[in-house]
Amino acid sequence: MKRKSKTLINLKMSVIISNISESLPAFLAENQYTKIHVIVDEKTQRHCYPIVKPLLPKHQVTKIKSGEANKNLSTCEAIWAGLTNQSLDRHSLVINIGGGVIGDMGGFCAATYKRGIDFIQIPTTLLSQVDASVGGKLGIDFNGFKNHIGVFKIPNAVLIDPVFLKTLPFNELRSGFAEIIKHCLIRDAAKWETIRKIDFEEQNFADLIAHSVAIKEEVVAIDPTEKGLRKILNFGHTIGHAIETFYLGKPKLHLLHGEAIAAGMICEAYISFKRGILDQKSLERIEEFIFAVYGKATIKETEIEEIIALTAQDKKNKGKEIRFSLLEGIGNCIYDVSVSANEMKESLLYYIG
Amino acid sequence: MKRKSKTLINLKMSVIISNISESLPAFLAENQYTKIHVIVDEKTQRHCYPIVKPLLPKHQVTKIKSGEANKNLSTCEAIWAGLTNQSLDRHSLVINIGGGVIGDMGGFCAATYKRGIDFIQIPTTLLSQVDASVGGKLGIDFNGFKNHIGVFKIPNAVLIDPVFLKTLPFNELRSGFAEIIKHCLIRDAAKWETIRKIDFEEQNFADLIAHSVAIKEEVVAIDPTEKGLRKILNFGHTIGHAIETFYLGKPKLHLLHGEAIAAGMICEAYISFKRGILDQKSLERIEEFIFAVYGKATIKETEIEEIIALTAQDKKNKGKEIRFSLLEGIGNCIYDVSVSANEMKESLLYYIG
Numbered sequence: 001m002k003r004k005s006k007t008l009i010n011l012k013m014s015v016i017i018s019n020i021s022e023s024l025p026a027f028l029a030e031n032q033y034t035k036i037h038v039i040v041d042e043k044t045q046r047h048c049y050p051i052v053k054p055l056l057p058k059h060q061v062t063k064i065k066s067g068e069a070n071k072n073l074s075t076c077e078a079i080w081a082g083l084t085n086q087s088l089d090r091h092s093l094v095i096n097i098g099g100g101v102i103g104d105m106g107g108f109c110a111a112t113y114k115r116g117i118d119f120i121q122i123p124t125t126l127l128s129q130v131d132a133s134v135g136g137k138l139g140i141d142f143n144g145f146k147n148h149i150g151v152f153k154i155p156n157a158v159l160i161d162p163v164f165l166k167t168l169p170f171n172e173l174r175s176g177f178a179e180i181i182k183h184c185l186i187r188d189a190a191k192w193e194t195i196r197k198i199d200f201e202e203q204n205f206a207d208l209i210a211h212s213v214a215i216k217e218e219v220v221a222i223d224p225t226e227k228g229l230r231k232i233l234n235f236g237h238t239i240g241h242a243i244e245t246f247y248l249g250k251p252k253l254h255l256l257h258g259e260a261i262a263a264g265m266i267c268e269a270y271i272s273f274k275r276g277i278l279d280q281k282s283l284e285r286i287e288e289f290i291f292a293v294y295g296k297a298t299i300k301e302t303e304i305e306e307i308i309a310l311t312a313q314d315k316k317n318k319g320k321e322i323r324f325s326l327l328e329g330i331g332n333c334i335y336d337v338s339v340s341a342n343e344m345k346e347s348l349l350y351y352i353g
Numbered sequence: 354m355k356r357k358s359k360t361l362i363n364l365k366m367s368v369i370i371s372n373i374s375e376s377l378p379a380f381l382a383e384n385q386y387t388k389i390h391v392i393v394d395e396k397t398q399r400h401c402y403p404i405v406k407p408l409l410p411k412h413q414v415t416k417i418k419s420g421e422a423n424k425n426l427s428t429c430e431a432i433w434a435g436l437t438n439q440s441l442d443r444h445s446l447v448i449n450i451g452g453g454v455i456g457d458m459g460g461f462c463a464a465t466y467k468r469g470i471d472f473i474q475i476p477t478t479l480l481s482q483v484d485a486s487v488g489g490k491l492g493i494d495f496n497g498f499k500n501h502i503g504v505f506k507i508p509n510a511v512l513i514d515p516v517f518l519k520t521l522p523f524n525e526l527r528s529g530f531a532e533i534i535k536h537c538l539i540r541d542a543a544k545w546e547t548i549r550k551i552d553f554e555e556q557n558f559a560d561l562i563a564h565s566v567a568i569k570e571e572v573v574a575i576d577p578t579e580k581g582l583r584k585i586l587n588f589g590h591t592i593g594h595a596i597e598t599f600y601l602g603k604p605k606l607h608l609l610h611g612e613a614i615a616a617g618m619i620c621e622a623y624i625s626f627k628r629g630i631l632d633q634k635s636l637e638r639i640e641e642f643i644f645a646v647y648g649k650a651t652i653k654e655t656e657i658e659e660i661i662a663l664t665a666q667d668k669k670n671k672g673k674e675i676r677f678s679l680l681e682g683i684g685n686c687i688y689d690v691s692v693s694a695n696e697m698k699e700s701l702l703y704y705i706g
Contacts, residue, residue, distance in 0.1 A: 034672040073426060080495055080502060089670050112465075114668045115492060115503045116578075139468060143437055150468045151504055225469075315467045317442050319387040 015134055015213050020122065020161040024055045027120065027157050035059070035092040037083055039106040041066035044098040047167035048124045052097055059095075060086045064102070068248065068257075071101045071141050073149075079109040093118045093156075099125035099172075100132035100257070104147065107138040111153040120157040124164040126176025126205065127258055130183070130212035133158045135220040135233075144249070145313050146241055152225050160213070162206050174200060174293060175258030178236075180208045182265060183215045185286065186232045189331030196289045231316055231335035235325045239344060240264020242310035243297065255297055262294040267347035271339060272327040274346070282330050296352070304348045308341050368487055368566050373475065373514040377408045380473065380510050386446040388412070390439055392432060392459040394419035397451040400520035401477045405450055412448075413439045417455070421601065421610075424454045424494050426502075432462040436470075446471045446509075452478035452525075453485035453610070457500065460491040464506040473510040477517035479529025479558065480611055483536070483565035486511045488573040488586075497601070498666050499594055505578050513566070515559050527553060527646060528611030531589075533561045535618060536568045538639065539585045542684030549642045584669055584688035588678045592697060593617020595663035596650065608650055615647040620700035624692060625679040627699070635683050649705070657701045661694050 016023045036059035040049050043066050062082035064075050083094070096106035096119060103121045110119035123133035139150015165173065177200060184192035191211060195203060216233065223230040244260035247253050269286045272278035299307070316323045321338040328334045369376045389412035393402050396419050415435035417428050436447070449459035449472060456474045463472035476486035492503015518526065530553060537545035544564060548556060569586065576583040597613035600606050622639045625631035652660070669676045674691040681687045 073430065077426065084496055084498065084501065084666075087665065089672065090668060091671050112492075112502050112504055114501065115490065115505055137468065139465075142433055145437065148437065148467065149433060149465050151465055152468055312440060313437075315443060318444050319442065 014155075014157040015160065015217060016157060017160045017162075017210055017213065020051065020159055020163065021055060023157075023159045023161070024052065024122075027159065028055075028057070031093070031118075031156075033091060033093040033118070035086060035088050036095060037062065037086055037088055037092065038095045038097060039064065039079060039082075039102055039109075040097050041102060044102065044124050048097050048122070048164050051163070052095075052122060056095075064105075066098075066101065068101055068141065071105050073140060073142070075105060076109050076140060079106060080113060083109065083113050088113065088117060090114055090117055093120065095120055095122060097122045097124060099123065099128045103128050103132050104138050104150070105140050107153065107155060108140060108150050111138055111151050116153070118156045120159060121155045122159050122161075122164075125168060126165055126173050126209070127179060128176075129160045129162075129165075129209050130176055131179040131216065133160070134213055134216045135230075136224065144245065146245060147315075148313070154224075160209060162209065165205065171256060171259070173205075175256035177203070177208075177293065178258030178262045178265070180212050181290070182233075182236055182261065183212045185265070185269075185327060185330060186235050186325075186333035187215045187219070187331060189329075192330055196285060200293045226315075228335070231323075232325050232333035234316060234335075235327065235333050236261045236265030236268050238264065238311055238314050238316065238322065238324050238339075239267040239307070239347065241314065242307045243299065245310045246299075246303065246307045247297075253298065259294055259297060262290050263297045263299075263351060266290055267344070267351050268324060269327055270347040270350045271324065271343055274343065275326065275337075277326060277328040277334070279329075282327075299348065299352050301349065301352065304345055307348065308344045311344065367508075367510040368513065368570060369510060370513045370515075370563055370566065373404060373512055373516065374408060376510075376512045376514070377405065377475075380512065381408075381410070384446070384471075384509075386444060386471070388439060388441050388445040389448060390415065390436055390441055390445065391448045391450060392417065392435075392455055392462075393450050394455060397455065397477050401450050401475070401517050404516070405448075405475060409448075417458075419451075419454065421454055421494065424458050426493060426495070428458060429462050429493060432459060433466060436462065436466050441466065441470065443467055443470055446473065448473055448475060450475045450477060451481070452476065453481045456481050456485050457491050457503070458493050460506065460508060461493060461503050464491055464504050469506070471509045473512060474508045475512050475514075475517075478521060479518055479526050479562070480532060480609075481529075482513045482515075482518075482562050483529055484532040484569065486513070487566055487569045488583075489577065497598065499598060500668075501666070507577075513562060515562065518558065524609060524612070526558075528609035530556070530646065531611030531615045531618070533565050534643070535586075535589055535614065536565045538618070538622075538680060538683060539588050539678075539686035540568045540572070540684060542682075545683055549638060553646045579668075581688070584676075585678050585686035587669060587688075588680065588686050589614045589618030589621050591617065591664055591667050591669065591675065591677050591692075592620040592660070592700065594667065595660045596652065598663050599652075599656065599660045600650075606651065612647055612650060615643050616650045616652075616704060619643055620697070620704050621677060622680055623700040623703045624677065624696055625681070627696065628679065628690075630679060630681040630687070631683075635680075652701065652705050654702065654705065657698055660701065661697045664697065 094110035121133040136154040142148035240261035247255040273283040447463035474486040489507040495501035593614035600608040626636040
């Protein structure tokens with residue numbers, strides 16, 4: 001009897017970084033779709049859809065509400081109803097125009113509509129360009145847990161155009177930069193040495209997008225369904241996700257994904273340091289750079305237990321073990337490291353300092 | 354740029370037809386699961402779970418309401434909540450004990466929980482043993498459309514034991530028999546010659562289950578995601594599904610899946626005959642045998658238009674074309690045949706006679 005996982009994912013990805021006015025018509029010319037359905041939110045409808053619309057044949061649009069709070073089943077129902085009302089068949093295409101929420105949720109809806117129809121991602125935030133749109137992780141939040149329901153499926157194409165970043169608020173751009181930092185820390189020490197000496201506003205984003213996409217594509221190609229190596233992409237995310245989830249439950253506080261991950265990276269670099277696999281100088285440089293870009297997230301000592309409890313639902317866990325991806329020196333990351341609640345607490349105390 | 358479908362499915366299936374008291378312990382012994390979650394409905398909880406329970410280590414159970422009417426998102430939410438409350442991680446196992454509804458929906462929930470955890474099917478109806486449990490089609494109904502939301506994913510094992518059929522009502526057993534008839538008609542003329550001469554009650558079900566599973570496995574292995582050959586498994590299902598959906602909307606009428614498919618097979622055999630690809634004698638034999646086993650479903654002439662309209666959402670369609678799988682002689686089936694509304698109407702008029 002065979003017991004291996006039964007879903008394989010084609011490793012060929014089609015991430016195109018170029019002008020959308022070239023890449024989108026080229027994609028459509030190579031395919032014969034019966035119908036096209038576009039998914040936007042109120043922000044991308046206003047700022048991004050006008051750039052894409054003239055490039056498309058006849059299509060219909062579903063508009064959803066922006067924001068992580070709407071990345072849920074009830075919004076999926078609205079999207080599925082939109083696809084159904086247009087009578088999309090299996091030879092149709094869904095185009096997701098937006099950040100990670102639209103990409104993850106619109107992709108999940110396309111991947112499950114009639115058991116899966118084609119979809120492409122047009123990521124419009126830095127975060128989604130360097131992270132969410134690459135790698136085929138799709139899904140929605142459920143009962144307060146992030147990306148709790150979803151599937152792995154590679155989009156038919158990811159069309160990245162830095163032009164969309166011009167419409168992005170400062171904090172959104174900064175949020176995406178956290179994943180760029182992460183890609184350097186886990187996989188490219190030389191690049192980290194470059195970026196850590198440059199102010200955030202002065203970074204070369206076109207170059208960094210290509211760099212991040214290349215690293216993510218390489219890692220995902222080796223381990224598409226996160227059985228091993230892909231877990232390194234979760235550096236900063238075990239505690240980062242917990243902080244993000246904690247903030248979600250506090251309506252008066254706001255913290256973007258990358259801002260939470262930035263905090264998580266300091267905590268997890270500290271745990272790496274305490275384990276003796278990351279030297280103090282490296283920890284201090286990470287800390288210094290991240291605090292300079294992001295400042296410090298408001299976390300009270302009395303809230304630490306609640307944050308630690310939230311790591312129990314992390315997808316990398318096995319049984320009761322909370323498993324981390326930790327830095328073994330800059331540019332190298334190990335995974336499946338069991339970390340105790342005490343170590344997490346210490347790292348959060350270090351962070352809030 | 355690659356444009357092919359990006360999800361592949363491992364062709365290795367693990368359909369085991371034997372005593373559950375042997376196959377289930379053997380499966381569990383070969384795997385190391387951190388937790389086990391069982392999904393049942395009130396019927397299988399009473400009749401089937403007591404047979405399975407002593408074979409399992411510690412586990413939790415989610416009970417859902419039986420019936421196609423509950424194969425929806427709201428029941429999925431209850432299942433996902435059950436998995437979440439038990440804090441199932443990615444090294445856990447879901448066991449679905451039941452008919453097609455439980456298998457399709459429990460499988461879909463497992464395939465989307467944390468982007469997919471292992472699951473096995475223990476089909477307890479004849480219909481699910483010969484059809485639903487084999488082939489990796491998972492999903493739920495949505496806005497009145499059957500299996501509208503779902504994924505393709507092969508279960509880690511399908512454990513079939515005819516012992517469960519003993520608890521099955523007559524009409525459930527007869528419903529499953531329709532798919533056995535279908536498998537003979539589309540792929541094995543000799544077997545059709547055998548079964549059509551035997552009364553329903555006298556059939557050798559253990560033999561027929563193995564026969565149906567072998568045919569379905571062969572077809573699915575060639576074309577797992579239904580790009581081509583697999584569509585032959587939909588013979589009888591274009592009109593059959595429409596009839597089934599039509600009945601779902603009429604609370605006072607009851608028609609099981611196989612009973613609707615039986616009617617659909619007569620209609621679609623008639624269309625095959627009218628197209629000149631099936632001889633009259635074969636049509637008459639199909640009709641005679643199916644009417645002898647199932648009688649005639651109540652369909653009024655005035656309801657035909659409504660039934661035909663429901664074929665517009667069939668997953669095999671391309672654009673406005675309603676595409677059928679038709680018999681080209683007994684034991685051979687062709688697919689992607691565009692059929693007009695007029696032809697469908699004629700076939701339904703022929704059926705109601």
